[in-house]
Amino acid sequence: MNLEELGNLFVLYGLNILYALGLILLGWWAAGLVERLVTRGLESTHRVDATVVGFLASIARYAILVFVGVAVLQRFGIQTTSLIAVLGATSLAIGLALQGTLSNVAAGVMLLLFRPFRIGDAVEVGGQAGTVKGLSLFTTELATGDNIQVLMPNGRVWGSPIVNKSVYGERSFAFALELKPDADIERVLAEGLAFLRSDPRVRKEPGPSASIVKMALDRVEVNFSGWASSGDAGGVRADLIARLREITRMRDIPRDVAPVANGHDGNREAPAARAGAPLSPP
Incomplete structure (x- = not known):
């Protein structure tokens, strides 16, 4: 092979590489554009769920990228029919190598179908x-x-x-605390219940409740519960805790009241501390 033929090959393959790079960049831009157009088009109908919109836009984007990849291979003289035959022969190896990725795609389809x-x-x-x-x-x-x-x-x-937590629109919330037997328990129950009844976020039907759920020689456990929308339940519960802290301070009821774990809303609670426990070692 002389220098002239070598130069011709260099020019030929150099142009092919530049063409492939340009095609890849153009395809990447086109894939992003198609994804945005699909997203805007589906969102403008107001009839397609946002989950479906994102999924279909992703499929459109990857379809464009696959088309660009095939075009680049054809530019270098690789026939797609031969490529398909090779992929068919090595499908088992490819499937094993990409089983995690393919399982994610299949799971995405299932999430889209069953919602x-x-x-x-x-x-x-x-x-x-x-x-x-x-x-x-x-x-x-x-x-x-x-x-x-x-x-x-x-x-x-x-x-x-x-x-x-959002599928049913409403969910219950609950808060339990421990007091000493000599505390003004009836006052705590009455004022805590009044706070819940005055909160517009708390559902009137079924209304909030407050009761004594456990009694022992050294402690009494009381519980407050109610119903609110899924977005407000956590906020109502936090405000109730803050209000009960204020009540115990104003009425001089033994302090250091801490929440007791409950299973109404699935939240994790801090370990309970008995009312009146000292804040520091004697």
């Missing part, structure tokens, strides 16, 4: 709790309570129990 949650729902799944922000071809996006992004593989989401 265990929607965009904006508060969920607990796979050891993570947060608000659903999106569902793509491979991952589910959550935002935690302190607004941190969590990306979970769809396979992990579909294979774990999903606790959806």
Whole structure:
């Protein structure tokens, strides 16, 4: 091979490489554009759920990228029919290598079909709790309570129990505390119940309740409960705790009242401390 033929090959393959790079960049831009157009078009109808919108937009984007990849291979003289034959012969190896990725895609399809949650729902799944922000071809996006992004593989989401706190619209909340037997328990019950009844976020039917649930020689346990919307239940409960702290201070009821674990709303509570316990060692 002389220098002239070598130069011709260099020019030919150099142009092909430049063409492939340009095609890849153009395809990447086009894939993003198609994804945005699909998203805007589906959102403008106001009839398609946001979860479906994100999933279909992801499929459109990856379809464009696959088309660009095939075009680049053809530019270098690789026939797609031969490529399909090679892929068919090595399908087992490819399937084993990509089984995690393919399982995420399959799980994404199942999540899209059965719709265990929607965009904006508060969920607990796979050891993570947060608000659903999106569902793509491979991952589910959550935002935690302190607004941190969590990306979970769809396979992990579909294979774990999903606790959806928003699906029914309303849920119960409860708070239990311990007092000394000589405390003014009736006053605590009355004022705590009055606070719940005056809060507009608390449902009137069924109304809130307050009662003594356990008695012992050294302590009395009282419980407050009620119903509120899924978005307000946590806030109502936090305000109730703050109000009970104020009541104990104003009425000189033994302090250091701490919550007792309960199973109404699934929240974790701090370990209970008996009323009147000293704040520091004697």
